Amino acid sequence: MTETVKQQEQKHLDAVVKKVKQAEVVAKQDIQTASRDTKEIERAFGEVHLNTGSYEGMTDTAMSLRAQQQMLDERQNSWQHATQRLDVLQKLERTPYFARIDFQEDGTRGPETIYIGLGSFADSPDHFLVYDWRAPISSIYYDGGLGDITYQTPDGPQTVDVKLKRQFQIKDGVILTVFDTDEVVGDQMLMEALGNSSNTKMKSIVTTIQKEQNQIIRDTQSDLLFVQGAAGSGKTAAVLQRVAWLLYRYRGNLTSGQVVLFSPNQLFNDYINQVLPELGEQNMVQMTYLQYTNRRLPKIQVETLQQRFDATTDTKFKTVNALKGSLAYFDVITRYANHLEQADMRFRDIKFQDQVFISKEKIAEIYYSFNENYHLGNRLSATREELIKMLNRRISSSLHDKWVEETVQNLTKEQVDTMFGDQPREFDSQDKEYRFLARQIVMQAYKPVQLAIVRSRYLNINAQYAHFLRHVPNLIELSKHDVTTEQWQAGVDATLNGYRDHRLSLADTSAYLYLYDLMTGKKGEKEIRFVFIDEVQDYSAFQLAFLKFSFPRARFTLLGDLNQAIFTQENSRTLLGELSTMFDPEKTRVVQLTKSYRSTQQITDFTKDLLVDGEQITAFDRNGDKPAVLVASDREALYQRLEQQLAVNDKADETTAIIGKTLAECEAVADRLKADGVHATLIRTENQRLVPGTLIIPAYLAKGLEFDAIIVWDASKAVYHDESERQLLYTICSRAMHQLTILANGELTPLMDHVDSNLYVRE
Numbered sequence: 001m002t003e004t005v006k007q008q009e010q011k012h013l014d015a016v017v018k019k020v021k022q023a024e025v026v027a028k029q030d031i032q033t034a035s036r037d038t039k040e041i042e043r044a045f046g047e048v049h050l051n052t053g054s055y056e057g058m059t060d061t062a063m064s065l066r067a068q069q070q071m072l073d074e075r076q077n078s079w080q081h082a083t084q085r086l087d088v089l090q091k092l093e094r095t096p097y098f099a100r101i102d103f104q105e106d107g108t109r110g111p112e113t114i115y116i117g118l119g120s121f122a123d124s125p126d127h128f129l130v131y132d133w134r135a136p137i138s139s140i141y142y143d144g145g146l147g148d149i150t151y152q153t154p155d156g157p158q159t160v161d162v163k164l165k166r167q168f169q170i171k172d173g174v175i176l177t178v179f180d181t182d183e184v185v186g187d188q189m190l191m192e193a194l195g196n197s198s199n200t201k202m203k204s205i206v207t208t209i210q211k212e213q214n215q216i217i218r219d220t221q222s223d224l225l226f227v228q229g230a231a232g233s234g235k236t237a238a239v240l241q242r243v244a245w246l247l248y249r250y251r252g253n254l255t256s257g258q259v260v261l262f263s264p265n266q267l268f269n270d271y272i273n274q275v276l277p278e279l280g281e282q283n284m285v286q287m288t289y290l291q292y293t294n295r296r297l298p299k300i301q302v303e304t305l306q307q308r309f310d311a312t313t314d315t316k317f318k319t320v321n322a323l324k325g326s327l328a329y330f331d332v333i334t335r336y337a338n339h340l341e342q343a344d345m346r347f348r349d350i351k352f353q354d355q356v357f358i359s360k361e362k363i364a365e366i367y368y369s370f371n372e373n374y375h376l377g378n379r380l381s382a383t384r385e386e387l388i389k390m391l392n393r394r395i396s397s398s399l400h401d402k403w404v405e406e407t408v409q410n411l412t413k414e415q416v417d418t419m420f421g422d423q424p425r426e427f428d429s430q431d432k433e434y435r436f437l438a439r440q441i442v443m444q445a446y447k448p449v450q451l452a453i454v455r456s457r458y459l460n461i462n463a464q465y466a467h468f469l470r471h472v473p474n475l476i477e478l479s480k481h482d483v484t485t486e487q488w489q490a491g492v493d494a495t496l497n498g499y500r501d502h503r504l505s506l507a508d509t510s511a512y513l514y515l516y517d518l519m520t521g522k523k524g525e526k527e528i529r530f531v532f533i534d535e536v537q538d539y540s541a542f543q544l545a546f547l548k549f550s551f552p553r554a555r556f557t558l559l560g561d562l563n564q565a566i567f568t569q570e571n572s573r574t575l576l577g578e579l580s581t582m583f584d585p586e587k588t589r590v591v592q593l594t595k596s597y598r599s600t601q602q603i604t605d606f607t608k609d610l611l612v613d614g615e616q617i618t619a620f621d622r623n624g625d626k627p628a629v630l631v632a633s634d635r636e637a638l639y640q641r642l643e644q645q646l647a648v649n650d651k652a653d654e655t656t657a658i659i660g661k662t663l664a665e666c667e668a669v670a671d672r673l674k675a676d677g678v679h680a681t682l683i684r685t686e687n688q689r690l691v692p693g694t695l696i697i698p699a700y701l702a703k704g705l706e707f708d709a710i711i712v713w714d715a716s717k718a719v720y721h722d723e724s725e726r727q728l729l730y731t732i733c734s735r736a737m738h739q740l741t742i743l744a745n746g747e748l749t750p751l752m753d754h755v756d757s758n759l760y761v762r763e
């Protein structure tokens with residue numbers, strides 16, 4: 001690359017930066033004007049005279065308040081808009097763009113040049129100095145090298161002839177490197193991006209998005225987009241870019257509040273929460289499935305991640321749990337709910353002052369009095385209406401009860417005033433005035449009854465769920481699911497006992513909520529448009545069906561690695577099959593990512609060999625040390641080796657995570673390091689933060705994270721002996737970017753028996 005090209009480009013860059021700075025000045029002025037206006041309006045708000053003396057006065061006041069509110073909203077919008085704009089401009093000032101493309105459209109005379117950056121920037125309405133990486137035309141940067149390339153526009157596909165593809169590395173307005181490439185996204189740039197060390201926060205990959213990732217990011221057709229990819233193949237990275245892309249593509253019609261990401265744990269949320277702000281967008285709604293369900297059942301303690309991990313190793317209810325996670329079980333509940341349209345709905349008495357006010361038998365009689373066209377939801381609203389009518393009749397007939405008359409007589413003037421409020425007080429007769437006051441008093445007294453009716457408290461969901469569980473053997477052939485009647489019965493008893501102590505397993509919670517939604521006719525959250533589920537292999541088909549039901553208008557993007565199923569390993573392969581029955585095959589797209597970007601070639605080759613029948617994985621060509629394995633006969637030697645490795649990693653500025661199988665093991669390591677004066681942070685729960693420095697993490701919290709160096713604590717036969725733990729061990733090892741050390745006490749896990757001994761160094 002000649003110096004002159006760099007100089008020419010620097011000149012162009014300087015000119016762009018100058019204009020960005022000018023635009024910043026304008027944005028700052030806009031912000032100031034908007035906040036000044038807001039203050040003005042707020043002051044005027046305070047001065048609106050509240051005229052409630054007459055109906056006309058009240059209407060005038062309401063109208064001027066509404067007008068003020070509207071103006072305030074407008075100003076706040078423009079304030080927000082200008083602030084966001086300034087934020088993007090400030091980012092552009094430092095790095096206005098990262099690529100240049102020269103291309104020619106059919107039938108045009110000369111090539112056109114565009115620059116691509118984090119956001120778009122124009123110095124006049126149709127003169128773009130920088131194109132947003134999400135603009136349709138920018139796709140050609142990610143999708144191909146030179147020559148004819150087709151990209152999608154809202155009006156259909158368009159083909160252009162790409163003449164030049166130039167990449168820049170720019171820091172604080174200065175071009176560091178510039179190189180032309182004929183590749184898709186030059187390996188040199190990717191290599192550099194991957195060479196950086198890890199951080200407690202994930203970064204955006206906007207400059208080096210790979211072609212396959214670009215397909216995922218820009219998909220608009222699929223109702224179900226299933227991304228299957230090996231550990232470290234950039235699923236999470238791609239999907240966060242996709243959120244940013246969707247917010248741009250559907251701007252004006254889609255807000256970040258209409259996008260939900262289900263993530264494996266809270267720690268992971270913390271890890272990824274900088275990516276969208278870095279891209280100039282607001283974060284989507286992020287939660288774990290546990291949080292989603294628990295939020296709806298605040299009084300119940302839903303089993304935590306750790307309890308769930310411990311429970312999966314408990315084999316007693318294995319087949320029962322497998323059934324509860326299946327689509328067949330989802331269908332059973334749906335059928336059971338249909339059956340409730342005819343019979344068996346469980347009700348509670350509505351009580352008033354400890355007396356039965358409306359009996360459950362009466363409620364059942366009303367509920368089943370409507371014809372068969374009434375489904376559960378309408379049946380419930382029709383019943384509610386009837387009950388309210390009954391309550392109103394009771395109120396009317398109580399107006400002359402003795403206690404009511406006495407209360408009315410004893411009202412003070414203030415009490416009367418409050419009861420009248422803004423009501424006109426002209427009554428034709430004293431009796432009418434009495435009836436007005438008496439009605440208010442009786443209504444107040446019956447308030448709890450009214451609430452019980454409106455909030456459907458007469459439904460007995462607990463009894464209903466218990467009835468359902470006992471009824472399951474009549475609804476499904478248990479033997480087809482390898483469950484005996486006795487096993488099922490024991491499972492029911494365990495669930496109900498737990499429930500009495502306000503505890504519920506995650507599988508039961510999902511079933512309980514689904515049944516509740518069907519009983520009450522809830523149709524899910526319609527305003528949510530996109531749902532992302534990361535680490536989908538840890539979900540049961542039931543949970544996915546429930547989420548689909550809960551977000552009926554959403555398109556789903558599911559990310560998974562069947563090699564990493566920690567909780568549901570045996571079901572993970574049938575999951576794809578079950579998913580295909582839930583979504584229209586025409587609108588389903590499966591994308592496979594096979595290249596692993598996270599780890600060095602040596603680590604990827606090793607982790608790949610750990611799998612017996614793994615999905616396809618190829619390493620990205622980046623070299624490092626082979627994984628080291630130390631087996632010692634006493635713990636002391638292991639601790640020494642651990643501390644020695646930590647010292648080496650620290651010196652090389654590599655962040656280390658020590659991953660143990662259980663929390664108990666991690667605690668033991670943490671105690672020992674503390675006693676030896678080695679600083680390390682133990683992550684006990686998902687609510688902690690990922691702080692810089694050495695971390696000690698139990699395996700079930702390590703999902704989705706990555707670190708420069710990983711030390712596997714105790715990969716011995718005593719700890720990892722079962723075939724079902726293979727995927728867990730794979731997940732742990734595949735967290736490492738540059739260094740992997742495996743320590744084992746006594747005998748090495750047999751899960752490593754078939755790993756080619758050339759792929760690691762045995763110390």
Ligand SMILES: Nc1ncnc2c1ncn2[C@@H]1O[C@H](COP(=O)(O)OP(=O)(O)OP(=O)(O)O)[C@@H](O)[C@H]1O
Nearest residue numbers: 205208209210231232233234235236237597598704
């Ligand atoms: N196109 C890319 N350019 C630069 N870095 C990338 C790219 N794609 C992925 N990476 C990096 O590779 C690493 C792994 O990516 P990511 O965490 O998205 O993988 P994953 O498939 O979700 O992995 P896992 O299933 O193990 O959680 C991250 O550091 C990410 O930033």
